[in-house]
Amino acid sequence: MTLAATSALIADAVRSEGAVLAFNVITLEHAEGIAEGLEAAGVPGILQVSENAVRFHGGRMAPLVAACREVAASAGVPVSVHLDHVQDAELARSVVAEAERLGISSLMVDAAHLPYEDNIATTAALAATGHRTSLWIEAELGEIGGKDGAHAAGVRTDPDEAASFVERTGVDGLAVAVGSSHAMTTATARLDLDLIARLAERLPVPLVLHGSSGVPMPALRAAVAAGIRKINIGTALNVGYTARVRAHLADDEAVTDPRKYLTPARDAIRDAVRDLSAAVASG
Numbered sequence: 001m002t003l004a005a006t007s008a009l010i011a012d013a014v015r016s017e018g019a020v021l022a023f024n025v026i027t028l029e030h031a032e033g034i035a036e037g038l039e040a041a042g043v044p045g046i047l048q049v050s051e052n053a054v055r056f057h058g059g060r061m062a063p064l065v066a067a068c069r070e071v072a073a074s075a076g077v078p079v080s081v082h083l084d085h086v087q088d089a090e091l092a093r094s095v096v097a098e099a100e101r102l103g104i105s106s107l108m109v110d111a112a113h114l115p116y117e118d119n120i121a122t123t124a125a126l127a128a129t130g131h132r133t134s135l136w137i138e139a140e141l142g143e144i145g146g147k148d149g150a151h152a153a154g155v156r157t158d159p160d161e162a163a164s165f166v167e168r169t170g171v172d173g174l175a176v177a178v179g180s181s182h183a184m185t186t187a188t189a190r191l192d193l194d195l196i197a198r199l200a201e202r203l204p205v206p207l208v209l210h211g212s213s214g215v216p217m218p219a220l221r222a223a224v225a226a227g228i229r230k231i232n233i234g235t236a237l238n239v240g241y242t243a244r245v246r247a248h249l250a251d252d253e254a255v256t257d258p259r260k261y262l263t264p265a266r267d268a269i270r271d272a273v274r275d276l277s278a279a280v281a282s283g
């Protein structure tokens with residue numbers, strides 16, 4: 001398989017009224033486990049690296065993203081590479097500048113923390129430059145709870161405001177606040193399915209769901225039926241990954257070779273990606 005473009009994967013999801021799953025990559029083992037899980041499910045997917053993950057790697061984007069590009073390009077199913085929750089203007093500029101070299105085909109501009117008019121100006125400017133290098137641009141309106149623990153869980157995206165935002169910024173996809181919250185370790189979020197349907201009806205671009213680890217599977221499938229076309233998943237992978245590491249270390253106090261505990265941890269990511277992908281695809 002060659003490296004896929006996010007725009008093509010999303011276009012397929014729109015045509016089939018399904019959704020593409022996008023999984024957060026923190027280390028190389030995440031990327032490998034995600035690709036294996038997608039292959040096992042036989043579905044396409046997205047490897048996404050967040051600004052926080054870039055910061056974890058010393059602020060250097062290229063090493064991990066280039067690794068994602070190579071993992072995606074050698075996967076047996078179509079896989080693309082996305083940069084997620086980019087707030088830093090300098091990083092956003094380097095994503096646009098390095099997109100072709102690093103195999104990045106989409107970028108989420110996260111300016112939702114700014115005052116509304118500043119969010120529009122920042123997002124529109126990045127969408128315009130990103131489109132020159134064929135990047136698919138996602139933005140967010142109505143902050144999705146949980147990031148930095150600062151936002152109320154009751155935030156909702158207003159359909160009229162969202163329609164105006166999309167028109168004024170020229171973005172290709174919109175992350176909406178419909179009841180999910182970042183970093184939930186239990187699937188107990190309640191989605192506003194009626195609002196998703198109204199947003200899908202009102203907006204000319206595909207909808208993205210963030211904080212999906214906190215959403216029970218039947219609700220995730222219902223969200224796709226209501227119009228969600230990209231589903232971001234991070235925490236659900238790390239719950240299994242870290243549990244395997246913890247179990248191995250508790251079991252074997254003498255271990256020093258990281259391969260001993262990272263192999264089962266990577267397998268946990270593969271299994272979670274396989275099961276989530278298969279469950280959403282069968283919806």
Ligand SMILES: [Zn+2]
Nearest residue numbers: 085210211232
């Ligand atoms: Zn998010």
